Amino acid sequence: MKLLIVMQHINFFRNLDTVVREFDARGHETVMLHGTRLDDPGTKARVAAKKQKMVFMGRGIGVAEEGLASLTTGYRPEPEEAHQQRLRTGRLVMNRGIYLRKGHPSPERTAEKGGLSPRMIQYTKSPLVRAVLRRPLALRAWRRIEAANRPSASVTSVLRDIQPDVVLVSPTVWPKKPIEADYIHAARKLGIPTVGYLNSWDNLTSKGTVHVLPDVFVVWNEALASEAEELHSIPRSIIRVTGAPHLDHFFESEPSLSRAQLCHQLGCPDDRPYIVYLCSSRTLIQDETHVVTRLADALARQHPERAPMIVIRPHPVNPGPWENYDHPGTTVFPKHGDQADTPESWQEYFNQLSGASCFVGLNTTAFLEAAVTDRPCLTIVSDEFFDQQGRTGHFRHLLAADFLEVSADVAQVATRVGRVVDGVDEKAAWRRRFVQEFLRPRGVETSAKSVVADTIEALVPEARASVAPQDVQPDEPVVLAAREGS
Structure with missing residues (x-):
């Protein structure tokens, strides 16, 4: 089985380290793409400068790659198409609007720039726009717009080259460059099962929202499951509670x-x-x-x-x-x-x-x-x-x-x-x-990494074939038929 993990930044590896090692122990292969372009001279210089203040810059993923033959890492390409850039602007608006939702604990975050142009910031300050954005219907409508758009050809090409059995995007909620949606969207169009993943406990209240629903959304506990459902309109039936895998080190x-x-x-x-x-x-x-x-x-x-x-x-x-x-x-x-x-x-x-x-x-x-x-x-x-x-x-x-x-x-x-x-x-x-x-809501003696690995394995075609039709709700993403030859 081949798992593709798409990360925003090289240092986010620490949140998935135990999962990757668990996958290796089970005999699976992992390809990990991150958004830190190490083959670019300019980026190399910036990374070297950061290492002067952050000694851990890229360290974890390097150590893992040296020790795990099953792990391959590389750069995560960004969408190149013009329509994807327009979608990105819409995502930034929705990220801003999520803080207006009833019950959100941090409504003042709507004042943050969040990568928007001054014109768009003024647009989102309109009372009418704010009234629309705070309604759950706005996010559901936006997700339909996302679904109606064609997937990025460049991202689709990456997925076809790698041919993963499952795509995990981490984090699925991110405010600066919310391109995680492009990978989930392209994977779903290709019939590849997708997993949404949180880097930390604050993501759902401080990092924007989920623009394209994955097939499974992994959270640590019931409290975060409630945030996902109530603040982000993520169907409870696709949420999986696993515990915090990176803390397996401490346990x-x-x-x-x-x-x-x-x-x-x-x-x-x-x-x-x-x-x-x-x-x-x-x-x-x-x-x-x-x-x-x-x-x-x-x-x-x-x-x-x-x-x-x-x-x-x-x-x-x-x-x-x-x-x-x-x-x-x-x-x-x-x-x-x-x-x-x-x-x-x-x-x-x-x-x-x-x-x-x-x-x-x-x-x-x-x-x-x-x-x-x-x-x-x-x-x-x-x-x-x-x-x-x-x-x-x-x-x-x-x-x-x-x-x-x-x-x-x-x-x-x-x-x-x-x-x-x-x-x-x-x-x-x-x-x-x-x-x-x-x-560790699944039991103090049960490692979260094993629960996450079980959740991912359950998405391969053989396991999905046994899912009863009533388990899939109309507003949820439907995993397409298995790819030919998978």
Whole structure:
């Protein structure tokens, strides 16, 4: 069986790493196309420059390709036709309009430019246009327009050359260049089963919408399934709940260093506990040094004899604020930031988190990874950070799960840290329930990668032949007959 994965960017490989390795273990072949053109001199220079600040740039996919004979990677061509460019403009408008939908947690995102021209931005500000865009009917009508257009000849040619059995597009929701729809549309016209895939838990509330429905849409959990259905009009019958495959690394890891070795690596003493401050994306908050400084000072005041060290883990794409940071009671690791995207970097990340007494942060995906290590997670919810928390759709999942220990200010966080170090873990039951429901809803002992692989395998012609007609709804995409010779 041959799986084609189409990604927006080379670094998105980390979200599919475990799935690719599972496919290899099952004897399947994977072709992975990404949108980072490494054969272009200009792009090579930009990638080299980015590697100075992002050491992980392209690392994960390179390591996997070296170790997996079943994996082939390359550039993902973009549609060349003029009508595809016009469709792209329409997609950007629909991406903007999705935030107007009733119940969307981030309506202020309609103010974002999103790649639109000034003229189109003004157009979408019209009260009449906004009234139309907020209705579910607008998205259904747009999907019919997409379906009525002929598929991209250049994308169709790529698919014919590769001849995959299944096409998986990741992410299926993306605001900048929503060409994922072109690959899904072309694949469906060729009778190739398609899989929609989310890179992260925030995609459905912050990255636009789904323009062409795939045959199967993969989400982590029931909460995201509800978002897909209610905000994006994705039929529940094509949604598959699998868990978060990339976190299989954490579920399957054990500490690989002694306490002394770990503390030496992190740059902190091994005779007292440490906590990890998990930094947020720069799109949420560009500089958190003032928060950490205040926290370190509060810990020193409240616990002068036993204040734990703060180990700061910079956000992978925002290490800048920490390059010259130096304050008593703190250390930074990794110094230049890192993104877990190889078995080795995932292990290093797991070691760092599993040795901590607890975690502190504002709004970060790292809270999900931290929860897997089963340590208390602390945050500050206040007016100071309302834009970073209250205006984001995904943070509400953390609050709804009620596993975060919430404080109103840094002083309260320092008090809670002292209680945690003394062994108090008041949110343990809620945290474990969150892990089970949000990250591994098919069972804590069931790997998400295996569920995703099963879902993909079920789409091959032999499996599809047994699907009962009543399982297909009128408004859903219908997988066409198997290609000749497949």
